[in-house]
Structure formats: structure tokens, C-alpha cells
Amino acid sequence: MKIVVLVKHVPEASEARYADDLTLDRASVDGRLSELDEYAVEQAISLVEKGLPATVTYLTMGPAHAAEGLRKALAMGGDDAVHVSDEALHGSDSLSTSLVLAKALEHVGFDLVVCGMASTDAEMSVVPAMIADRLGLPQVTFANSLTVSDGSVAIRRDGDTAVEDVTADLPALVSVTDRTGEARYPSFKLILAAKKKPLTTLTLADLGITPEQVGLTGAASAVRSAAPKPPRQAGVVVVDEGDAATQIADFLVTQKLL
Amino acid sequence: MAEVLVLVERSDGVVRKATLELLTLARRLGDPAALVCGPADDAVMKALGEYGAGKVYVVDDPAIHEFLVAPKAEALVDVVRRTSPATVLVTAGREGTEVAARTAVRLDSGIITNAVEVAPGDGGPLVTQSVLSGGWITQSQVVRGTPIVTVLPNAVVPEALPVEPVVEHIEVQISDAARKSRIVQRTPKTGTGRPDLADASVVVSGGRGMGSAEAFGLLEQLADAMGGAVAASRAATDLGWYAHDFQIGQTGKTVAPQLYLASGISGAIQHRAGMQGSRTIVAINKDPKAPIFGITDFGVVGDAHAVLPALIDEVRRRKG
Ligand SMILES: Cc1cc2nc3c(=O)[nH]c(=O)nc-3n(C[C@H](O)[C@H](O)[C@H](O)COP(=O)(O)OP(=O)(O)OC[C@H]3O[C@@H](n4cnc5c(N)ncnc54)[C@H](O)[C@@H]3O)c2cc1C
Numbered sequence A: 001m002k003i004v005v006l007v008k009h010v011p012e013a014s015e016a017r018y019a020d021d022l023t024l025d026r027a028s029v030d031g032r033l034s035e036l037d038e039y040a041v042e043q044a045i046s047l048v049e050k051g052l053p054a055t056v057t058y059l060t061m062g063p064a065h066a067a068e069g070l071r072k073a074l075a076m077g078g079d080d081a082v083h084v085s086d087e088a089l090h091g092s093d094s095l096s097t098s099l100v101l102a103k104a105l106e107h108v109g110f111d112l113v114v115c116g117m118a119s120t121d122a123e124m125s126v127v128p129a130m131i132a133d134r135l136g137l138p139q140v141t142f143a144n145s146l147t148v149s150d151g152s153v154a155i156r157r158d159g160d161t162a163v164e165d166v167t168a169d170l171p172a173l174v175s176v177t178d179r180t181g182e183a184r185y186p187s188f189k190l191i192l193a194a195k196k197k198p199l200t201t202l203t204l205a206d207l208g209i210t211p212e213q214v215g216l217t218g219a220a221s222a223v224r225s226a227a228p229k230p231p232r233q234a235g236v237v238v239v240d241e242g243d244a245a246t247q248i249a250d251f252l253v254t255q256k257l258l
Numbered sequence B: 001m002a003e004v005l006v007l008v009e010r011s012d013g014v015v016r017k018a019t020l021e022l023l024t025l026a027r028r029l030g031d032p033a034a035l036v037c038g039p040a041d042d043a044v045m046k047a048l049g050e051y052g053a054g055k056v057y058v059v060d061d062p063a064i065h066e067f068l069v070a071p072k073a074e075a076l077v078d079v080v081r082r083t084s085p086a087t088v089l090v091t092a093g094r095e096g097t098e099v100a101a102r103t104a105v106r107l108d109s110g111i112i113t114n115a116v117e118v119a120p121g122d123g124g125p126l127v128t129q130s131v132l133s134g135g136w137i138t139q140s141q142v143v144r145g146t147p148i149v150t151v152l153p154n155a156v157v158p159e160a161l162p163v164e165p166v167v168e169h170i171e172v173q174i175s176d177a178a179r180k181s182r183i184v185q186r187t188p189k190t191g192t193g194r195p196d197l198a199d200a201s202v203v204v205s206g207g208r209g210m211g212s213a214e215a216f217g218l219l220e221q222l223a224d225a226m227g228g229a230v231a232a233s234r235a236a237t238d239l240g241w242y243a244h245d246f247q248i249g250q251t252g253k254t255v256a257p258q259l260y261l262a263s264g265i266s267g268a269i270q271h272r273a274g275m276q277g278s279r280t281i282v283a284i285n286k287d288p289k290a291p292i293f294g295i296t297d298f299g300v301v302g303d304a305h306a307v308l309p310a311l312i313d314e315v316r317r318r319k320g
């Protein structure tokens, strides 16, 4: 059985910014494997450790240095990695990202796709559902826990109004939340070993996608303006000397909140 | 004017306040219409009519309850194809977002998520988002297909505009592909008796600095005295001090109440992402250097265990 984990290389949250062309600045900002995708990596590796006969492949779409994210994942465990990289991808929206990843999944083959719950830069939580739709796969998303057996997957998730148990036959696509269990830290030995694991790079041509379908040209939405949020007006900070409660209450009254 | 289609969400059978907000927003963009997935009783029709839904489409297919997300998306796609709305508005949240995502793929239409503001614009609605953990503001537009926009709760104040809705029941052919993720069990979440987090105008929130699950009792007392909801940081929910349903932040809920009172919360970027749209922020933290003080309107450097009991008394006294 083949598990493919979708991982994204993202700008470090504290430095993330928009570039002059109104796309996320991925060139001059330090990047990392999205923390929320580490949970997906952890779940895939631990399924195998718990006895599931499977290989684990990582798949990412992103600029050249996104390969660092794949190396980090490989250091945590797993077998090999695939990097879709192409100049034309710069500025792709969620629709084209899901198209590229869906085609790449068809290209590499899979029984189970594991995603994170959201990318920490785009924070959309749409790519997994989009890929499932494109590939006609059952989507089993926002798993807090998951089990795979007998050609099927079962999860428990927090729905908006109920806790839901969901099952589907493989092949299927799951996404996992940050409640599935802490991701492991790779040891130095594993980091070195990961450098020798196979990493394949694919271009759009390999996937039969034309440059017009992706990037800023292929995007179905356009950012018109982007600016750092103006800082909130500095407030009052007092040190409690026994009367803080009265001071808070007085403040709430001035704000008509009490 | 063309219709603006709102996907209706319900909680315990009752139309969510967030849906009434979307109907209010829809009026700025066109003629509000609503899609109900599942049975629509008189109370639902009344609520939708009260907030201006001139047209209500109802798709009631058992698949909608048996399977995750996909059947609802097919219902929405079908209704969009039949009615060609100017824009589709969906409440941002786990289910709505994924329904919107699938719909965008089927229609090859642009999607913009987590809007905090939607205004009419040349060539389609202009959508404002708070992005990068709330650090940046962007404005975007859909440039292909029917704009699909998910909107965060509390983006607008719902305003009644009573109309008599025209109701249309629609049969949708739900495909086999949409019948693959079966919901085998649903355990309803029990209500707290407090306002829904998304809708609450006061949110009282606690973090690791609360020190224990018991200390959250103080937050509940304060919330009850103010008619508010209780929330927590991820550190507190991970420690099991408060249920994860009430976690605020990047991987929890986004709230924008009139008052957010944070107690024993440092104010990490991932936490701020879920609350910095709040109108007024008050914090109690014993560390004067805690980042939360960078975004507070009123901050107290002090021990939550000393300040909170006194504050509860003070609020109760002033409320009489
Ligand atoms: C990908 C990712 C997603 C995340 N998503 C979320 C999310 O959705 N929501 C979220 O909250 N976090 C999230 N986090 C975690 C976040 O980074 C912080 O670790 C977390 O918010 C810290 O919670 P805290 O403020 O309660 O705890 P701490 O950071 O430990 O802060 C506790 C605070 O309490 C104060 N304190 C201690 N004792 C007292 C006392 N007696 N009285 C008053 N103050 C006291 C301390 O001075 C300190 O400032 C996420 C992290 C990652 C990596």
C-alpha cells in the first residue's frame, strides 16, 4: 500500500509578508515545513510503525527551496519524495494548486492521501477537499484520530455541531488536525540518512499541464491590495495594586461594555 | 438585479446568526436568495424571510445527512447552475469552507475564504481578508466564474428586512462519487447554556496561566455575570483544562466580539490570529512583557487568581 503525504513549505509565520507583485514573498523570507503538515507526516509514519504494510511518499508543490521541507519530512521517517517545481507556478491560487497536486498524485499513484488541516500561510483549508473532488476520492477531513485497516479508513472529527465518526473505502484522502498527536523531532542520524532518500522533481510538462492553467495567469482570483495591518492604538497597562478589578470595571463602563 | 445565493447553516435546527449576517450582506450585492440543504420547516422559512431572502431553494435529500460535505456541494453546484447567481456567500467554518471548495472546483470559479468585509465592486465583490495570522489586510476579487466567498461570523450586524419568500423545492441527482465518506455516528455536542462562541458579544478566555481546570470556573462565573462565552488557548485545551471546542486561534475558532478578556494568555501569534479582530481587548497577565499587552486596550499586570474573583464581584455589584 502507498501513502502519499501532502506537505507544504511555508514562510516562517513571524516573518510572512506580501511581495510587490501581491503574491506571498517566498524568496526573501525564511521557510519551513508547515507545522500543521508535520502532524500529517507523523500520522503516516506511525500508521506504518503500528504495522500497516505501506510505503510513505511526500509530495510538495513549491519553489526550489521547498525541497527543504521534503528533506525535513524524510528525516522524520518515510521512504521518498516528489517535488513539483516550475517557474510558471509562481502565484498559483488554490484551484490551480489542487489541479497540480491532483495530477501529481495520479502520476505517482496512491492508496491513501494524508494532508494537513490547513497550510499555515494560506490558512484556507480548501486544497484537500478540492483534490478529493478532482480525483473522485472520498474526503475524510479534519481527523482528530484515524485508523486504517482492511482497505478502509475510519476517523473521528469535530463537526460544527457534533462529534462525527466517518468511514470510507480506500483509495481515500484524509486531513488531520493538530490534535492527532505531537510530531516527532528527527535525530541528527536520521537527518543525515534523509539526505540519501530518493527525491524526484517533476515539471508541469511531466504532468501534462500548460503554464497558462497555473500561476498568476491561471488564477481565478486576484489580490488587489495587500498591506500590513496598522498596529492597534496602544492601550493602558496598569500594575495591580489591589484595585485592578475596579479599574477594569471602570474601563468597561467607559466602553459601554458594563 | 441578480440573486446572491446564501448557503443556510443551522444549529439545533435553528438558522444560525451567521446565516442572517450573510443575508444582510447579500443585500449590498444583489437580491438575497437562500439555499437550505435538508428539511425546511416553517420556523426556518420565517427566519429567512424575516432577513430578506426573497427566494428560498430547498434541496432535501437523505444523502446530505449520511455523507460528509460532498452531497451538499453537489446541491449548491446544481442550484448555482440553475439560477446563475451573481455571488455565492457561505459561512466560514469547517463544513461551509469545504462545500465552497468543492463547488469552486466543479464550477471552475474563484474562491476567497475568511472574508471580514465584502463590498460591491467593479467586476464583482471586493473582499477584505485578514491574512498571515491576522498580520496583513488584503483585498481580492474573483476574476473567473461565479465568485464564491466564505465570510467569517460577525462581519456585519444582521438587520431584519421582512419579505415573503418564494419557495422552490429542487431535486438534485447526488452522484455515487459524493456517497463515499459515510458518517456512521454523530454525537451531538451538549450546549453550555452560554452564547455560541461565534455569536457572543463578550468572550472571557483563559490560558496556561490559569493553572488548573478548576480555575476555569472563575472564567465561567465572570462570563455568566456578563452574559458572555468562555474560551481558551491551545495550551489550556491541550492540558485538558477546557474543551477543545472553545479553543481560539489558528487551529481553533476565530472570534470578533465586542469584548475579549484574556487571562493567563501570553498572546502567541497563532492565538492572536483568532481574536485580534475583537473590538475591545482586556488582558490580565503577570508578565509585563507578555506579547498580549501589545494589542490590549486595557491591560493588568497581575495575578489572575487575585484579579478575577474581585472582578466577578465588581461586575455583579454594578449589574445590580
Ligand atoms: C501551527 C500552530 C497552530 C497553533 N494554533 C493555536 C491556536 O489555534 N490557538 C492557540 O491559543 N494557540 C495555538 N498555537 C500555540 C501557540 O503558539 C501558543 O503556544 C499558545 O497559544 C500558548 O498558550 P498560552 O498563552 O495559554 O500559554 P503560554 O504561552 O504558556 O502563556 C501563559 C501566560 O500566562 C501568564 N501567567 C502565568 N501565571 C499567571 C497568573 N497566575 N496570572 C496571570 N497570568 C499568568 C504567563 O505570564 C504567560 O504569559 C499553535 C501553534 C502552532 C505551532
Ligand SMILES: Nc1ncnc2c1ncn2[C@@H]1O[C@H](COP(=O)(O)O)[C@@H](O)[C@H]1O
Pocket: A006, A007, A008, A009, A034, A036, A037, A040, A059, A060, A061, A062, A094, A097, A101, A114, A115, A116, A117, A118, A119, A120, A122, A123, A124, A125, A126, A127, A128
Ligand atoms: N503547495 C502545496 N504542496 C503540497 N501540499 C499542499 C500545498 N498546498 C496545500 N497543501 C496541502 O493541503 C493542506 C491544506 O492547505 P490549504 O488549503 O492551503 O489550507 C495542507 O495542509 C497540505 O497538506
